[in-house]
Amino acid sequence: MPEGPQIRFIKDQSEQFIHQPVLNAEGDAEGIPLDLIKGQCLTDIKTYGKELLFCFPDFAIRVHLMLFGKYAINGELNRKLRLGFEFENGTLNFYASNCRIIREPLHKLYDWSLDVMHPTFDKKQALAKLARKPERLISDALLDQNILAGVGNIIKNEVLFRRQVHPESTVGKIPEPVLAQLVQECVKLSFKYLEWKREGTENEHWSVYRKKICPRDLIPLQKEKIGRQGRTCYFCDKCQQLYLPDNIA
Ligand SMILES: [Zn+2]
Known part of the structure; x- marks a missing residue:
């Protein structure tokens, strides 16, 4: 299971997408409103322990890689896509991960x-x-x-x-x-x-x-x-x- 430093490393690599609008969002993650994400600008990426938090103006998407989660930046893996973001300058794909939308302000949920x-x-x-x-x-x-x-x-x-x-x-x-x-x-x-x-x-x-x-x-x-x-x-x-x-x- 990825630990805090590995999550921070994914954040490092994904920072190139901050301030970019999502051109397309795909995947079979339950409860993730793909249509809502499309066109939204990624404002920030935060990490909390083993969680990645992709921040948009009115909500955040939490990604937890669980035990066997994988990710690919500017590439694809031969697996079922859980959640993928396409930006003008590249792609960010998650597999076998747990994804959730958060509508509350993050400071209310995270210490x-x-x-x-x-x-x-x-x-x-x-x-x-x-x-x-x-x-x-x-x-x-x-x-x-x-x-x-x-x-x-x-x-x-x-x-x-x-x-x-x-x-x-x-x-x-x-x-x-x-x-x-x-x-x-x-x-x-x-x-x-x-x-x-x-x-x-x-x-x-x-x-x-x-x-x-x-x-x-x-x-x-x-x-x-x-x-x-x-x-x-x-x-x-x-x-x-x-x-x-x-x-x-
Ligand atoms: Zn010893």
């Missing part, structure tokens, strides 16, 4: 201070929200889009490895400074990820994600589905500390 890549991201608020569910596993908590919007499975795994925290640790048992470092690392790594994405080198930089050997200890990494969402965790039993409640430890 940008939850987005780890937004300038208003509020670290203290994220820590306070983490503290509200102390019994949760950290591997679940970091993926919570209502706390750290944009963080996905790659960032989660890499951040836990970098800060040496075991994914099965209980949030409430992780010392506060370590938790604060985890949140900070989510921000830092998201921006690094975007840089690497722009260079096309992101896959060269992962320490544990889809890797087999711990780069610190040179021993095999663990690969397990952990937590309520059952997302795959890659981790090292030796150098990532497990913080457990007293009754389990």
